[in-house]
Amino acid sequence: MSAGTCRWPKRLRLLLLLFLIPEPSLVAADPRPDTLLVMFWNVENFFHYKSEGQGGSEEEFSSFGSRHWTRRRYLRKCNAIAKTILAAAAAAGTEWAVRAERAASAERAEQAAGTEWAERAEGAERASMAAGTAAAELGRLPDVVGFAEVENRKALTGLLRETILRKTDYAIVHFDSPDRRGIDCALLYRPSTLGQVRAEAKHLYDSAGAVIPTRDILVAVFDSIAILVNHHPSKVGSAGGSGRSVAMARMDALVDSLVQAGCRRILCVGDFNDDVWRNGADPGVVRSRRAQPGNDGPSNAPQAPAKSPPSHSSSRGTIKYNGEWEKIDGCFYRGSGVAEETVLAFPFLLEEDRAYGGVKPRRTYSGPRWKGGVSDHLPICVSIAP
Secondary structure (H helix, E strand, O other), rough: OOOOHHHHHHHHHHHHHHHHOOOOOOOOOOOOOOEEEEEEEEEEOOOOOOOOOOOOOOOOOOOOOOOOOOOOHHHHHHHHHHHHHHHHHHOOOHHHHHHHHHHHHHHHHHOOOOOHHHHHHHHHHHHHHHHHHHHOOOOOOOOEEEEEEOOOOHHHHHHHOOHHHHHHHOOEEEEOOOOOOOOOOEEEOOOOHOOOOOOEEHHHHHHHHOOOOOOOOOEEOOOOEEEEEEOOOOOOOHHHHHHHHHHHHHHHHHHHHHHHHOOOOOOEEEEEEOOOOOOOOOOOOOOOOOOOOOOOOOOOOOOOOOOOOOOOOOOOOOOOOOOOOOOOOOEEEEEOEEEEEEEEHHHEEEEEEEOOOOEEEOEEEEOOOOOOOEEEEEEEEEEEEE
8 A cells, every 4th residue: 555545544634624614703792891902013015916006015025026925925914913812802711722633633643744734734833822821811813904015905805815814703994005015004993892983094294395205104993092003214324213203102192192182092003113112212202101910000191112022932022133133013002991911922933043043023024035925923812991
């Protein structure tokens, strides 16, 4: 009997595992309905694979572009993003843990064979185990998932239609921005927990009143909270520092306007392209704050934000540059209750750092070479308890 014939029963078991085990509903009753869960992630060049003829990065990340950004690669990234959202949520709790245990046995049996089935088992096992782990800690789908570096609504529509997220009730908020790279801020939200949304994109302006060609700040106002999704100018270029100062001041002004309009809870999340927590955010510039876990003081006091330690990893930041972890993604919170932030460094988002040791986020591309990861950033998750 050939080796291929001998392996067939294992493949059959894996097929049964992946396709015949019923999937739990992902729109389940929330175990902690008064707690708000918000996730943010810079998903690094999340482009749809079909070009719309606008040139630049949009042309580069297409099936016929220099990156060879095919439908297969796009869907692989979509599935990885979806797995991470489920890992942060684990809405189905122990059911995912049970499936993870079964998947682990099948994956270990097939891994040595090096077949495509082993690759599928590995993905199922990792996503399920991460979801089962997070279930005990978070126990619900994020009410909001904010993104940076999203090309357009089409990219997000594919994420919701072509992955397990089709079983959720997420809706999309996205506006095109004047950014030269063609990337925007966006968010997904759950109407079942947050109701209707009023959203708009806010430009950044220079001293002459001209629109700065960078990412807008996305403002989404729900009944119970206002959320601002940020992606501030990068450190690349001589104007990077001043651009970030403009963005922080703009965010601060938007927070003040929301307070004057009667918003009682405001959360700013994003990629700030600087460790504003370590450097000490100026409370005169950023009056919103992130509440420190366990702080019983008034959450709307104008003070510098406190940084909570990350979990799920030994890393101390959200991005690794030249061997050093930096915390450039995070949040500021203003309002009642306590906001606690977690860096989600799940193992399937990481790879070995051969140059500096330890681990680092696994990117989609390293230069022109496709690596099959998601991003050079790790996501964060913010839990706001009353």
